[in-house]
Amino acid sequence: MQIYKVVVTVNTQAQTVLALSRAVGELTGRIDNGLGAVHGLGLAEFVVLHLLAEAPGQSMRRIDLAGALGRTASGVTRMLMPMEKTGLVLKQRNPRDARSSLVKLSRGGGRIYAEAAVSFDEMSSRQLQRLNKEQVSDLQKLTQILAS
């Protein structure tokens, strides 16, 4: 058997990206599991409820929701289907533009969001508990730079 050794070293930024991706994936995975176990919600669904709860009138156009989620219109349709079925959100016609329809947080969805937000707060704090206040603020700042 022939020996061939690949020697490839990846640079600092690349290592950072790999480690960051892994760490954030695990962190969000734990929160996702926690929300699922306690509230029957996925993290993605929680984010939808969160966005709607903060939106004026607790409602958004589907396309804007897609943008805010970083997903496609198709993805939003698919993800809202079970949420409409379980009554977390409602679908409403847009009187200004018949092409688009609005998603609205239902009363029950708002209640479930409020409960889940408490868990989400706790879990987020636990996930970041090894960081002191200043480090959380640093992380927030770095995140903001990355997103810009």
Place this chain on the structure above:
Amino acid sequence: MQIYKVVVTVNTQAQTVLALSRAVGELTGRIDNGLGAVHGLGLAEFVVLHLLAEAPGQSMRRIDLAGALGRTASGVTRMLMPMEKTGLVLKQRNPRDARSSLVKLSRGGGRIYAEAAVSFDEMSSRQLQRLNKEQVSDLQKLTQILAS
């Protein structure tokens, strides 16, 4: 129509988690697309090649690969299937333990990895270009704390 307004404010850590998850998702999404366009590789596949390239003998047990990827054994089986078919990796019997089999980086897989690693480096640097050296080092440190 009745008015019900949900007022829920989520704490600093929660906001950080949401922003971080979003930013990292977008960042890795862009890298994933870039690798796909140039090398026909997904980010997940690249990570497999990277882990194998760094492993002694360029080979790992499937279960250890699963652990390193943060996936299940089943997920590894599924993800390696097309990679075996396209010849990026090889499946080998484990002489020490017939239950487990080894995944080995093929010669071609090593070459493709080496090429993709160059792109990955470039793309990672570009994604982190708004951070100066110290900030990259901070991010690395914070990531390490999160992962511990």
Place this chain on the structure above:
DNA sequence: GCATAATACTTGATCTATCAAGTATCTATC
């Protein structure tokens, strides 16, 4: 005001991802 383009959304097809259950092999206990 009619044709073309753009926007918002849905749907079918396809591709991943995950869980539960199953098989094969190895280890440990009596």
Place this chain on the structure above:
DNA sequence: GATAGATACTTGATAGATCAAGTATTATGC
């Protein structure tokens, strides 16, 4: 050295994600 349990992996079923194509409505250019 047989039996029970643990480990490594595969596979069937199912749910989630994504792309391309399609429909309906609105906006734009001539």
